[in-house]
Amino acid sequence: KAGVTQTPRYLIKTRGQQVTLSCSPISGHRSVSWYQQTPGQGLQFLFEYFSETQRNKGNFPGRFSGRQFSNSRSEMNVSTLELGDSALYLCASGGRSNTGELFFGEGSRLTVL
């Protein structure tokens, strides 16, 4: 069974640009969550999608958005990038039982210059 796949793995952007990150969950998983990981803050919850609906949202500004497609693949978008958005963005898919067990991808490392 293939794991969670995130693309791209690395990217460099400049302030003011926007970025789109992609996540393919484990086959059969309908929940996809996004986290921002930084050395100082650890993992911070961005949002969670289930069957194309945003079910939970963290405390991030509106510049951070996401969506989920009918095949459960998800994208997140960050507009008007700031230096502080530099981080590892992790995607995680959840199984059918809603137990809170998450399966993580390797992440997309974003550097904003």
Add this chain to the structure above:
Amino acid sequence: AQRVTQPEKLLSVFKGAPVELKCNYSYSGSPELFWYVQYSRQRLQLLLRHISRESIKGFTADLNKGETSFHLKKPFAQEEDSAMYYCALSGGYQKVTFGTGTKLQVIP
């Protein structure tokens, strides 16, 4: 609101010594608690969850509702235990809140 606190950023122990990684939580309902681990150059993965009451790689964790704690313990540390450990809480619907993590360093 749900919150997870891991007070130690770094914990260094000698091989063979006991390990205790601390985790305290704040949640008004009945949470599910987890420990996740990230070994060097590997993705974050589930180590154990409180409802399973199992021991994984020699690690155990007991949920103490009175003290709102979920400390991770191992009686004898091994070098391969060196990793980043995250305590996590789920209040349902896959909204999982993580602590800031504790780096465990096992000294040979």
